[in-house]
Amino acid sequence: MPPLLRVEKVTKSFDGFIAVKDFDITVEPGxxxxxxxxxxxxxxTAFNLITGHLKPTSGRVFFHDRDVTGMQPHxxxxxxxxxxxxxxxxxxRLTVFENVQAAVLSHxxxxxxxxxxxxxxxxxxxxxxxxxxxxxxxxQSVSGMLSYGFxxxxxxxxxxxxxxxxxxxxxxTAGMSPQETTxxxxxxxxxxxxxxxxxxxxxxxxxxxxxxxxxxxxxxxGQVLAVGLPDEVRRNPEVQRVYLGETE
Ligand SMILES: Nc1ncnc2c1ncn2[C@@H]1O[C@H](COP(=O)(O)OP(=O)(O)OP(=O)(O)O)[C@@H](O)[C@H]1O
Numbered sequence: 648m649p650p651l652l653r654v655e656k657v658t659k660s661f662d663g664f665i666a667v668k669d670f671d672i673t674v675e676p677g678x679x680x681x682x683x684x685x686x687x688x689x690x691x692t693a694f695n696l697i698t699g700h701l702k703p704t705s706g707r708v709f710f711h712d713r714d715v716t717g718m719q720p721h722x723x724x725x726x727x728x729x730x731x732x733x734x735x736x737x738x739x740r741l742t743v744f745e746n747v748q749a750a751v752l753s754h755x756x757x758x759x760x761x762x763x764x765x766x767x768x769x770x771x772x773x774x775x776x777x778x779x780x781x782x783x784x785x786x787q788s789v790s791g792m793l794s795y796g797f798x799x800x801x802x803x804x805x806x807x808x809x810x811x812x813x814x815x816x817x818x819x820t821a822g823m824s825p826q827e828t829t830x831x832x833x834x835x836x837x838x839x840x841x842x843x844x845x846x847x848x849x850x851x852x853x854x855x856x857x858x859x860x861x862x863x864x865x866x867x868x869g870q871v872l873a874v875g876l877p878d879e880v881r882r883n884p885e886v887q888r889v890y891l892g893e894t895e
Contacts, residue, residue, distance in 0.1 A: 649711070650676075651674055651675065652673055652697065652709070652728075652813055653708075654693075654706070655708075655709070656670070657669070657670045657693075657708065657787075657863075658672075658704050658705045659691055659703055666689050668695055668869045669868070670689070670811065670869075670871060671871060678845055679836075679860055679861045680846065680847045681862070682866060683851075684867055685711055688866040689866050690817075690849040690866055691849070693866065694815055697726060697814060698723055698724070698801060699720040699722070702782035710723070710813070713726070723808075725811035726796055727811050728813045729807065729814045729832070730780075730811075730817075731814075732817075732832075736750075736802075737790050737802065738790065739790050742786065742787050743777065744774075744787060744803075747808060748773045750805040751772050752769055754808055756811065774786070776800075777804060779804070779838055780800045780807070781834060782804060795822055795823065796823060796827040798822075803819070804840070807838070811844065812844070813844075813845045813846050813847065819831060819848055819850070832855055863876075872885055872890075873885060
């Protein structure tokens with residue numbers, strides 16, 4: 648089976664500054680893959696290049712063996728690449744239900760046909776998503792008043808509304824307490840297994856990375872420094888020198 652995602656020699660420069668250089672990654676269906684690297688290593692840029700929010704200066708991105716390089720973000724999303732946006736796409740004055748429903752509606756607009764009983768389907772889908780991300784009891788809460796952990800669950804619900812095959816999560820546990828981190832990781836793992844999702848995430852917390860990642864790509868100054876199984880990456884002297892050593 649071909650990889651779900653294949654990035655080949657992608658480079659991005661901003662006015663001559665090379666943020667990502669010759670970046671390669673493959674993610675297999677069902678895999679939990681992680682990109683790590685120090686601040687400024689190019690992780691967010693790599694995500695943006697995959698989701699179409701940035702266009703590569705050179706190189707190609709393939710999803711399901713289809714060349715998606717340069718396609719618009721909403722087209723890439725429609726093809727099955729979802730992404731969480733660190734709260735920026737939550738409407739704080741709307742309820743949790745309304746936020747997820749808006750995301751479901753936005754996706755459904757492009758997939759429902761004229762004869763589909765849209766409203767009922769959308770309500771059922773919205774409740775199902777809220778249950779999946781553990782927010783059923785918070786359906787009527789105002790989103791802006793949610794705890795930080797619940798807001799992250801809401802981000803996840805919104806990202807899942809497009810029914811992605813590949814989900815990109817940018818630091819899904821950022822700012823969480825150790826207890827919130829543990830339950831968030833359990834929830835993400837559970838959702839990925841239940842839905843047969845493929846995950847690509849970035850993360851600063853090494854305990855999180857080594858607990859769930861099946862494959863790790865290490866970025867350093869915009870280039871891939873190492874790639875492999877968690878144990879291989881952990882033992883790699885170069886990785887220890889430039890990255891792990893800094894945080895331990
Ligand atoms: N739009 C842009 N214009 C110019 N430089 C940029 C732009 N976006 C990112 N950069 C630069 O590219 C480099 C990589 O940034 P990026 O945000 O991808 O790193 P990161 O690994 O996600 O960092 P962090 O862990 O701090 O989020 C940084 O030096 C950053 O300043």
